[in-house]
Amino acid sequence: MEHATGFVLPNSGHNRDAEASKMGMWLFLFTELLLFGGLFLVYMVYRMLNPEAFLLSSFELNITLGTINTVVLLVSSMTIAMSITAIMRGDSKKSVLLLYLTLAASVIFMIIKFFEWSAKINYGYFPGMEVYQNLPDGESLFFFLYFFMTGLHALHVIIGAVLIAVVIYRTQKGLVTAQKYTLTENAGLYWHLVDLIWIFLFPLLYLIH
């Protein structure tokens, strides 16, 4: 910012600073990791206290759908990384195309999640439903944690998808360019986090036997 007396402060909070934005995003990701970290801790404690109930309940989950979703997220992480490379090279069309692919992946993930959840809810495993209330303590904890953790993760998928939609819009408007692509990078960082958390959730909930 220029001052009336004709000097300019070397650093201003109103300057565009790509490094600062990225640093802010990384710090925010730390808080996200700790948010889920608290849940992982709770999961670990209750798994240790109720090993058999957790094992039995985990058989109710659909490993095939879980695996497909894992692949979908991994691929989407790749497409968004490629989209960043594309915009760095100035190819905004390819960048937008790859962002659309990522967006499509997030929609596929949510659709599969929807079918998984509806199946469980049809059985009455959702907290508060009659079947749930009559489950043994350990199993009801497992299903609560299942819904809570995947639900919180799904919320992050939705936020990530909205963010990606914003990036698409701004790239098409020409506001994201080869000189100014921090927004794409930050969306990418966020999306990798969404992916990474799923990589932990999937084995914890579905695979451990």
Next chain:
Amino acid sequence: MATAVATDLNFFQVKRGFFSWIFSIDHKRIGLLYMYSLITFFLVGATLGVLMRLELLNPGKDFLEAQTYNQVFTLHGVIMIFLFIIPSIPAVFGNFFLPIMIGTDDVAFPRLNLLSWWLYIIGALMALSTLVFGDGPADTGWTFYAPYSVNTSTNVTISVLAAFVLGFSSILTGLNFIVTIHRLRTPGMTFMKMPLFAWSLYATSWIQLLATPIIGITLMMIVAERVFGVGLFDPSIGGDPILYQHLFWIYSHPAVYIMALPAFGIISELLPTFSQRTIFGYSAIAFSSLAIAFIGYFVWGHHMFTSGMSGPARIIFSILTFLVAIPTAIKVFNWVATLYKGSINVQPPLLYALAFIFQFSVGGLTGVVLGALAADIHLHDTYFVVGHFHYVMFGGAGFAFFGALHYWIPKIWGRMYNIRVANIAFSILFVGFNVLYFPMLVVGLMGMPRRYYDYLPEFHLPNMISTYGSWILAVGLLLMLGNLIVGVRKGKKVGRNPWNGITLEWQTPSPPPLQNFDKMPELPKGGPYDFKQE
């Protein structure tokens, strides 16, 4: 933003009107927004505190029902902790002075900064809304211990959600400060040439960032348990209440350093200025902040010595707790050494700093007593804990806040309050504070439990003295605030540097212009506290 603003206007004059404040992204205005809201909530909390003391004037019921008393002490705790002392110094003085002290014109993310104030206000309104509907404010104590908190019919859900929103606000402030300190220091100001206030904010911000999410998710689990009847923390349906205590204190112990570290930073600014001497042991003070932030993560178990933990775990937590005393003592010794052979200028801010050192030492040493396993078994949940906590938080962080008010108000408004009245108000506050809280330590040692509206007749005398102290303290508070308000409105105008300070904020006009500086700030050659060159 390239348009130049006339520099003869200060940041108050650039724009006017209510909306130019509540939607301002200027860090100075946001700092003041926080100041007004914080002091308002502080007065509400203090009133609740005086009410509690009044109930405790005599044994037996005086005028509050047992249930009302439970709600009053919970609301007092929630307001004082989440609405006042956690945001206090960083949100008010950090926002206002951090960018000026490091020679820039704003924080790294000005709009995020405004968002954090809005979240604070939303959280505050949620917390206060519990007063008006349903069964009234939560009656669980500010710790929301399960399983009671998942069973009581009072408005725990809203209180807990309010704490969640306030936590978000706190995270955003911390994130903003870390990036600001990394990216916006003026050239030549290395980390080791930053004012110590900036160092303490840096350490605080990391705690805010890395501890707050844990309480966020824990509080969400309390809400889930209340809404869906899940057995997370209620043992009757398979939960583990001790797990809640662990999760709660994993955040809430580091949180006491969120409250204390910025106060240390204030004291490290006040002492060099009012002894006109460079700070003793700059790097020791700077790094001890980081050490406290780090060790503070690993001591949460000392809140749970009587809750049921294995012997070795308790011993380890006890040893780690003692370790925190080391970096804290390093600071105290360095502060005292700074005064040695200084040219001491006794002004109100220095008085608050000296009171801080005394009261914080009492608080710190009683903390060591509580950290000792054997002593804690006796003292747990007695008034000794209440006394200790208020010595640390009010006698420490609160007095540092008042000291900072007296130090920087001439800079913020360009006017000086009445020094004589300020000194008198300080004396009343100091006496009132110690008369109020010292008897609590005594009565705690005698075995009076906390959180009851009633007590045995043998505790009558100390409780009476303590209640008298609360009246003295209230008078001191009102006199201090009244004097400051009159000073801000009608005080004598002061120039750039009434205290002869040499950190960067004293180089700019009072009040500062919108862009903080009217000429290029010049760094003192020998670091931020090199008074010799003057």
